[in-house]
Amino acid sequence: MSHRTPSQQAALERSSTLEDQLQAAPREFRVLTGDRPTGPLHIGHYLGTLANRVRLQDLGVEVIVVIADYQVMTDRQASRQLPATVRGIVADYLAAGIDPDRSTIFTHSAVPALNELVLPFLSLVSDAELHRNPTVKAETEATGRPPTGLMLTYPVHQAADVLFCHANLVPVGLDQLPHLETTRLIARRFNERYTGSSPLFPEPDALLTATPMLAGLDGKKMSKSRGNGIALQATEDHTAAMIRRAPTDSERRITYDPIARPAIATLLDLLAAASGADPHQLADEIGDRGAGRLKQVVTEAVNELLRPVRRRRAGLAEDTSYLEGVLDTGNARARRLADRTLATVHDLLGMGYANRSTLPAASPEVDDGEVERQRAGLGSGCAVAAQP
Numbered sequence: 111m112s113h114r115t116p117s118q119q120a121a122l123e124r125s126s127t128l129e130d131q132l133q134a135a136p137r138e139f140r141v142l143t144g145d146r147p148t149g150p151l152h153i154g155h156y157l158g159t160l161a162n163r164v165r166l167q168d169l170g171v172e173v174i175v176v177i178a179d180y181q182v183m184t185d186r187q188a189s190r191q192l193p194a195t196v197r198g199i200v201a202d203y204l205a206a207g208i209d210p211d212r213s214t215i216f217t218h219s220a221v222p223a224l225n226e227l228v229l230p231f232l233s234l235v236s237d238a239e240l241h242r243n244p245t246v247k248a249e250t251e252a253t254g255r256p257p258t259g260l261m262l263t264y265p266v267h268q269a270a271d272v273l274f275c276h277a278n279l280v281p282v283g284l285d286q287l288p289h290l291e292t293t294r295l296i297a298r299r300f301n302e303r304y305t306g307s308s309p310l311f312p313e314p315d316a317l318l319t320a321t322p323m324l325a326g327l328d329g330k331k332m333s334k335s336r337g338n339g340i341a342l343q344a345t346e347d348h349t350a351a352m353i354r355r356a357p358t359d360s361e362r363r364i365t366y367d368p369i370a371r372p373a374i375a376t377l378l379d380l381l382a383a384a385s386g387a388d389p390h391q392l393a394d395e396i397g398d399r400g401a402g403r404l405k406q407v408v409t410e411a412v413n414e415l416l417r418p419v420r421r422r423r424a425g426l427a428e429d430t431s432y433l434e435g436v437l438d439t440g441n442a443r444a445r446r447l448a449d450r451t452l453a454t455v456h457d458l459l460g461m462g463y464a465n466r467s468t469l470p471a472a473s474p475e476v477d478d479g480e481v482e483r484q485r486a487g488l489g490s491g492c493a494v495a496a497q498p
């Protein structure tokens with residue numbers, strides 16, 4: 111494990127205190143977390159975050175999950191497949207154990223008031239602060255292009271994700287800590303500037319997950335776009351084929367040495383994560399039987415771990431209308447929460463008049479049929495913007 115900065119260390123210590131509080135009083139917490147819908151969720155998501163979300167939900171914590179669709183617009187490839195990807199992610203969540211009766215799943219695009227919170231929040235951070243964010247820097251470098259305004263303000267959008275529902279706990283990996291700092295900063299500054307003794311927003315805590323980040327099969331960061339992670343929806347045969355193609359080295363005897371033998375260590379880490387055993391011991395057990403045997407054992411462990419999830423997922427994936435219904439219900443709930451928060455924010459900003467105009471107007475000029483036609487995308491044209 112690489113060295114931790116003092117702030118990472120502090121967050122880890124805080125997380126263990128929070129774990130105690132979660133056990134003692136789960137209903138004091140509201141969790142907000144999410145994913146960008148760039149592709150199907152993989153084993154890294156499952157081990158790193160999905161299993162933890164389910165654990166929190168089952169403890170009795172309220173869990174709200176955003177599918178951050180407005181944050182994949184920059185990725186042309188991903189946005190073309192959005193409807194299927196989003197539905198697939200809903201299936202992944204449910205298969206992993208998220209219970210739609212207890213937890214809420216929604217998308218950015220269905221909750222306008224959440225997105226509107228970005229505007230007042232933008233006024234609370236400086237240009238320099240936005241440019242300093244190391245995660246934004248790293249992601250920008252990975253694209254090889256200068257950051258768009260959307261990319262640069264992603265942490266502010268994420269603050270809106272967390273604060274619209276007054277979440278006080280955000281389970282994250284270490285790379286997301288800078289974003290959470292921005293959320294905390296915005297909550298603090300908003301409260302200082304606009305509220306008196308009763309703050310509107312909690313300053314949410316990060317809950318760091320115990321599992322270290324799992325590398326992809328090629329040893330690089332596991333990501334949906336690199337295709338180096340084993341998807342929850344992959345078949346057992348596809349899983350076996352992916353593991354068979356993973357790089358190894360020429361030494362027969364299997365040992366766990368992340369520095370000298372990174373390719374073998376990547377496979378052993380995956381095996382350790384899937385089986386819950388120690389990688390050194392797993393290496394010893396395989397010993398002279400070599401990389402072929404190691405791959406066989408990894409394949410069995412991964413397929414066994416994912417079997418129940420995949421079984422549930424197969425039952426759900428075909429049921430498009432059920433998956434869409436889950437999302438519709440989640441979206442409606444998120445809209446209610448966001449509308450309420452935005453109304454309060456409007457009041458605090460001196461824009462209370464905005465709240466009056468959100469009441470549906472009984473205007474004789476509006477032909478209801480016209481509204482319906484526009485909704486269906488059949489209308490007279492200008493109300494429905496064309497896709498760029």
Ligand code: TRP
Nearest residue numbers: 142143144145146178268271280
């Ligand atoms: N930034 C997260 C990611 O890239 C996804 C995300 C969007 C998120 N909004 C969030 C995570 C709010 C936690 C809280 O994976």
